[in-house]
Amino acid sequence: MLIIGPExxxxxxxxxxxIEVLxxxxxxxxxxxxxxxxTVERPDGADATLLLMPAWSDLKAAGTSENGHIGIKIVTVSPDNNAINKPAVMGNYLLLDAATGEPQALIDGQKITVWRTACASALAASYLAREDAKTHLIVGAGALSVHLAKAHRAVRPLERVLVWNRTAANAAKVVEQLQADGFEAEVAEDLDAAQAQADVISCATLSTIPLVKGALLKPGTHVDLVGAFTPAMRESDDEAIVRARVYVDTKAGATKEAGDIVQALQSGALSEDAIxxxxxxxxxxxxxxxxxxxxITLFKSVGAALEDLAAAIAVYRSQA
Incomplete structure (x- = not known):
């Protein structure tokens, strides 16, 4: 069995x-x-979340003699990790031979997650964002932020990146990294003002209160909501949902787990047939x-095990 690390x-x-693999x-x-x-209850801090995400493909990969694959991602989300300078999301991906069950690879799950999440959002943007989109607002300064900028620039001619975070110093770190990679990037000090400028808004936070406000969205904006992976979390308000044509990564997952969708369904701002x-x-x-x-278009993702499986197979094949 291969052990495949983050690098x-x-x-x-x-x-x-x-993006094309997905x-x-x-x-x-x-x-x-x-x-x-x-939910993993923690008496001394915020509760953690344990996610188990299985998926499998056919016993034989289509068009090849290669066996298919079974995969499972094991992830923990620990909000308090930010206070000790560790990522909130930890995980590993186990890839198995679908025909025999033989372990094939143990892959760094944090890297798989950020890559596939950013590229799934960019895949959606390839259908939903304006072809002339120029300004990208990224809300949140976690591990996903740089990947979201790079993935979206792979599908749209985005020239300017604004980064907002509650802790401005963390936004500045992301801006420095983006600038080093050739982006025209700057810290957005005023979130409301930045929303009014953006052609694409990517929100990747653990927020439980709306950050993206429908009243501020200019015509033609594409909203990409990545956080809020439980019904209690939310990154957009009802007005953003009402003003937008709404898409999701998977209907089954988003209507049960995505707070932006679940709460809008409960309030009546959205109906399932309007997705x-x-x-x-x-x-x-x-x-x-x-x-x-x-x-205005809006894409809400909660993550799909199919994305992890596809990314893990691509990584595994690269090692052959």
């Missing part, structure tokens, strides 16, 4: 390449049971993406 994952993947994965499909979601489509629909041409330059 090897970074070497194995590219944004353009993984496009194919959603088009072709895989078995992905509803993920296991457990235009998911990534399966978009990649298969079963629903259309952006319809006009002025419409």
């Amino acid at each position: 090897a994952v970074d070497r194995a993947l590219s944004y353009e390449g993984l 496009r194919t994965a959603f088009h072709d499909g895989a078995v992905q049971p509803v993920r296991h979601h457990h 235009v489509g998911d990534l399966f629909d978009l990649t298969r041409g079963a629903t259309q993406g952006r319809q006009s330059a002025d419409e």
